Amino acid sequence: MYTDGGISAVPLSQADSRRLVLFDIDGTLLTSSGAAPRAFRQALEEVFGTSGPQHGYSFAGRTDPRIARDLLGMAGLDPGTVDRGLAALWPLYLRNLQSELAVVPPTVYPGVTALLDRLEGETDQVVMGLLTGNVDGGARLKLEAAGLGWERFVVGAFGSDHHDRGALPAVAVERAAALRGHRFQGKAVVIIGDTPADIACGAHLGVRSLAVATGDYSVQELSPHNPDYVFENLADLDAVMKAVLE
Numbered sequence: 392m393y394t395d396g397g398i399s400a401v402p403l404s405q406a407d408s409r410r411l412v413l414f415d416i417d418g419t420l421l422t423s424s425g426a427a428p429r430a431f432r433q434a435l436e437e438v439f440g441t442s443g444p445q446h447g448y449s450f451a452g453r454t455d456p457r458i459a460r461d462l463l464g465m466a467g468l469d470p471g472t473v474d475r476g477l478a479a480l481w482p483l484y485l486r487n488l489q490s491e492l493a494v495v496p497p498t499v500y501p502g503v504t505a506l507l508d509r510l511e512g513e514t515d516q517v518v519m520g521l522l523t524g525n526v527d528g529g530a531r532l533k534l535e536a537a538g539l540g541w542e543r544f545v546v547g548a549f550g551s552d553h554h555d556r557g558a559l560p561a562v563a564v565e566r567a568a569a570l571r572g573h574r575f576q577g578k579a580v581v582i583i584g585d586t587p588a589d590i591a592c593g594a595h596l597g598v599r600s601l602a603v604a605t606g607d608y609s610v611q612e613l614s615p616h617n618p619d620y621v622f623e624n625l626a627d628l629d630a631v632m633k634a635v636l637e
Contacts, residue, residue, distance in 0.1 A: 411567050411575035412510055412635055413522035415584035416530055418451060418606025421497040421537045430487035438480045441466040451607045452588030454524035454550030485528045492536040499537050500605045502626035509632060511543050518567050520546035522559050522582055527551050546570055560593040581635050587616045601634055
């Protein structure tokens, strides 16, 4: 079941019927059951000697660089020290993440595989991509470990592109335009995610937001942030496709 979030969609002409559909990963497509935070904190310890506070901080909706800066800042490290160490952090994080995922592969949420298959089949109408706080290497490891396929997402914007999630939709739009020679605008850009940050990140571009309550936030917690649609999960394939394409 889904509910309309109350935002009136901008009407789209037939000529503008194509969609750029951008998925968040963690909490939206899959869960790594703590593998990613464990790998991340281990890498922080290896590079900086601390991983910051162990409790009271949520990774949800934040980019990997922002998480590193937040945790290390709370541990008392100055921004310059953090920024100088980030280049060494990512290879260690990816090594640790690969090891973690080999032990316990990610769990894919209900309806995800069927939805990706359906959207991938809409090759004339849909460009499918990623919009995620993960650095690109981490995104690829998670998707491949989950069996979802990296190659089907033909464009993407990642935490490795910018620490501010709000900057990522424009990155994805530019990459889609370069790839397809068509500039997606307004409600033709669809962002699917599980946090208020996913809902908010494309608001300045007037995008269509689909919120899904498979992560840390319930439907009741997501709805006040005014997504165009909010779903319990992505299992109702017809309803989700209608929300994406109508």
